[in-house]
Every structure is written in structure tokens, then in C-alpha cells.
Amino acid sequence: MEGGEHQVSLAHYSANLRTITHTLAKTGAALIWCSTTPVPNVAMEDMSPPRLAADVPLFNAAAFEAVNASIAVGGVAIHDLYTHALPELATIQRVKNVHFSDKGSEFLGESVVAAVLRALDGQRGPPRPRL
Secondary structure, eight states: OBTTBOSSOHHHHHHHHHHHHHHHHTTTOOEEEEOOOOOOSSOGGGSBSOOOTTHHHHHHHHHHHHHHHHHTTTOEEEEOHHHHHGGGHHHHBOTTBSSBOHHHHHHHHHHHHHHHHHHHTTOOOSOOOOO
């Protein structure tokens, strides 16, 4: 978000993801979509880079819907990093920042590795979250 406006509208974001996932699903590759991690709930002008916490669930829901549209084409595994990170934010995320500490990056990285290994094993992991 720059100057109080999104760089990409929610509708355009969703349309882009539909195109990308539909195209990639046709390749036969194992696809994994990861939800966006939480943004601290602080004033936007205090955030680096400027983001709104309330936007994340909206964009994650739009992305989840777009990814679901491609499941019939070839399948997309879902990895919910938002829910995974949420209970640990106080210890893994930098203060007033969307980025993570080294500990946080390791925490998220281990989770992503597990999702990739499940996909490589032909497994889809836990049930899809309701975003």
C-alpha cells in the first residue's frame, strides 16, 4: 500500500492469481499456495513497509478463491502460513514491520519445507483452512 492506496486492487490481484495458477497447473508441476502472513496491527504510518492488518485476510480469501478455481485443472496444495504464524507473532515478527526475525524466518521456513515434502510425497497435508 503506497500513499493510502493498494498497489494492486483486490479484483486485479485475484484475476492475476487465477491466470497464474491456471497456467502453472497445466504444466503438471506440484503447486503449493501459501497464505500471506499477518501484518502487525499498528498505524500504517508506523509500519515498515506501510500495510494494513485488516487487508491480509481479504487478500488471502481472494487468493484462496482464485487458487481453488485451478484445483480442477491440476491441483494446488494449500499451506496456511497466516494461521501458522499468528500465535507466534510476538516472538517471530519484527516490531512494527511485516518482516520476521531470524527465529521467525526459521519457524516459517521449517513449515514451508514440510509443505513441500508433503507435496513431493503426493500428500495434500491437513484440510484446507476456511479463510
